[in-house]
Amino acid sequence: MDDVQPDEEPLSGGNVxxxxxxxxDTVRRPAGPxxxxxxxLLTHLHEVGFPGAPRPLGIDDRGREVLTFVPGAxxxxDHFALLDPVHRLARVARLIRDFHDAVQGFVPPADACWRVFIPADGADIIAHHDLAPWNLVVNGDQEWVFIDWDGAGPGTRLWDVAYALHGFVPLSAHPTWQRDDAAMRLRIFADAYGLDEAQRQxxxxxxxxxxxxxxxxxxxQAIDGVQPWARLWHEGHGDAWRSDAEYIEQYEQLWFGALMS
Known part of the structure; x- marks a missing residue:
């Protein structure tokens, strides 16, 4: 970045x-509509006592949004082992449930503009839409915080939960990440979140x-040439998501049984 100032530390990681x-003690990010x-949304979460999100601090003199910096990994x-043993996976599920409960009372501004990339299956809450291990910062047994809220917008609890399960179980076809205990971890997550029978079905x-x-x-996005998504497609991310979807479909009865047992 040619325009990084001497007191600024570029933050890498993630895909965007x-x-x-x-x-x-702050993070500066490009702002948008x-x-x-x-x-x-973040102000509401802070005011109702939800600890799992950064606090917004306004806009700086360069037009960037300012958020509290979240220390941790x-x-x-590289740090997926932080979610073992399984009680830590359950903690993630409870954190997501706490967020969904906290956001239930949020009334968006009348002129709210959201940056939702993939329309959800409904709109009963303002969802995060990217609750995944690449957006979870863990600071020991203390502060666990979800970052990257730019894609938040109308969605549903289950839309967020389904996405989170893909990343946190994980439900992956890749041999490095595929787990023999995936069904058990899915059940632990669902139990810790508190899904009822209808939601599990x-x-x-x-x-x-x-x-x-x-x-x-x-x-x-690749067809349309929209960056950075087109780059991710050509780097093979699309193939990975397709393989994971096929793997999940292949074992759908296993997941259903784990959820309902």
């Missing part, structure tokens, strides 16, 4: 981190639908 820097709505890919087919939606989104 261009222009993200640390300045002292969605930023006021996202800041209203991003879980994916709906969730099993949603797991593959949500995963395949990511493949289809990246494919369309």
């Amino acid at each position: 981190s261009i222009g993200v820097v640390r300045v002292g 969605w930023t006021p709505a996202v800041h209203a 991003v879980v994916w890919p 709906c969730l099993a087919p949603l797991l593959s639908q949500r995963t395949r939606a990511m493949h289809d989104f990246l494919r369309q």
